[in-house]
Amino acid sequence: MGTPEHASATLILLRHGLTAVTGSILAGRSPGIDLDERGRLQAEDTARRLAGLHLDAIVTSPLERCRRTAEPLAGALGLEPVVDERFSECDYGTWTGRTLEELKDEPEWPVVQQHPSAARFPGGESLAQVSARAVEAVRDWNARLAAASTTGHPRYLVCAHGDVIKAVAADALGMHLDLFQRIQVDPCSVTAVRYTAARPFLLRLNDVGATADGLAPPPQEEGRHGSGDAVVGGGAGAARP
Structure with a gap:
């Protein structure tokens, strides 16, 4: 099984479903941002997709949109979700609650896009801090669940946010954080990593x-070349359903 920090486990990362502001406003840690009807349908559909899995735990960000997304699956599997603050959304500081369109004019925007390892949101966190806390939490849960597992290789789900999931995926791929904006994580998408002692x-x-969602250009990109900027916070994806 390896040392505790390299314990074997399979992690399923689930981004929260759509809210009324996903993809237009940087919600960050704003309170009271719940799933809208589309997000609730996404969460129910995801619960049906994953209900056949055995999970040793369901862990969630403390924010409402993640807790609501995890609820249908937790109910189907008879598990009580555990809140872990380390999987919370990035603290975007003074960017919180502002539209993505206006944020593009901020001097920090090019740094977030091109050099995220150096990006710190005014009055908030750096993306490096987000990555460090999320990866530390994953290693901690891997070791904790492996120690309690009868098989030695537990499987668990974490419901979190776009930038958090991108950071964990980048770490799993051995990518520098400056490359993590190349990763896309849509609402209610699943990203999975199997951890072993070696890698x-x-x-x-x-x-x-099993859909083609996300393969066509998003509506604002159709008929023209996009800017190439990543959507801070993750965006709305194909806005399913």
Whole structure:
């Protein structure tokens, strides 16, 4: 099984479902941002997709949109979700609650896009801090669940946020944080990593099920070349269903 910090485990990362502001406003840690009807349907559909899995634990960010997304699956599996603050959304500081369109004019925007390892949101966290706390939490849960597992290789789910999941996926791939904006994580998508004593294996990335969702350009990109900027916070994806 390896040392505790390299314990074997399979981690399923689930981004929260759509809210009324996903992809337009940087919600961050704003209170009271719940799933809208589309997000609730996404959460129920994801619960049906994953209900056949055995999970040793369901862990969630403390924010409401993640807790609501995890509820249908937790109910189907008879598990009580555990809140872990380390999987919370990035603290975007003074960017919180502002539209993504206006944020593009901020002097920090190019740094977030091109040099995220150096990006710190005014009055908030750096992306390096987000990555460090999320990866530390994953290693901690891997070791904790492996120690309690009868098989020695537990499987658990974490419901979190776009930038948090991108950071964990980048770490699993051995990518520098400056490359993590190349990763896309849509609402209610599944990303899975199998950890072993030797190395992690990325099993799934931005999996939205057996559909073509996300393969066409998003509506604002159709008919023209996009800017190439990543959507801070993760964006709305194909806005399913």
